Amino acid sequence: MEELTKKEEEVMQVIWKLNEVFVKDIIEYLDPSSSIPYNTISSIVRILEKKGYVGYRAFGKTYQYYPLISKMQYRKFSFSRVLDHYFDDSVENLLSFMVKEKKLSAEDIQKIEQLIKKHEDHE
Numbered sequence: 001m002e003e004l005t006k007k008e009e010e011v012m013q014v015i016w017k018l019n020e021v022f023v024k025d026i027i028e029y030l031d032p033s034s035s036i037p038y039n040t041i042s043s044i045v046r047i048l049e050k051k052g053y054v055g056y057r058a059f060g061k062t063y064q065y066y067p068l069i070s071k072m073q074y075r076k077f078s079f080s081r082v083l084d085h086y087f088d089d090s091v092e093n094l095l096s097f098m099v100k101e102k103k104l105s106a107e108d109i110q111k112i113e114q115l116i117k118k119h120e121d122h123e
Helices: 006-018 023-030 038-050 071-087 091-100 106-121
Strands: 054-059 062-067
Touching: 006 023, 006 038, 006 062, 023 038, 023 062, 038 054, 038 062, 071 091
Parallel strands: none
Antiparallel strands: 054 062
């Protein structure tokens, strides 16, 4: 799986949300005033298609696009990449960072402990 640019990911988020879209649908979703050039979004969607993220159905000269990669698949890929590149593939390093940055409260830690316990009970 190939990483997406911010703009590609923004367009992909719309495709995941709407599931089957034409370029005009993406434009309307991103900017109801439709000030985004059609060719810009069309180019991004073609890149997503080349990267294997979307497929399409032809309707004459227009194309309806749909996701080939689920949002969950991309989430797992992105998370693995962040964990590997920024935290030396260590969940401990990630959680330590989150605690230090005050992104995890005591309540959050308690919920994590409950999730771990629940997971262990089901094994």
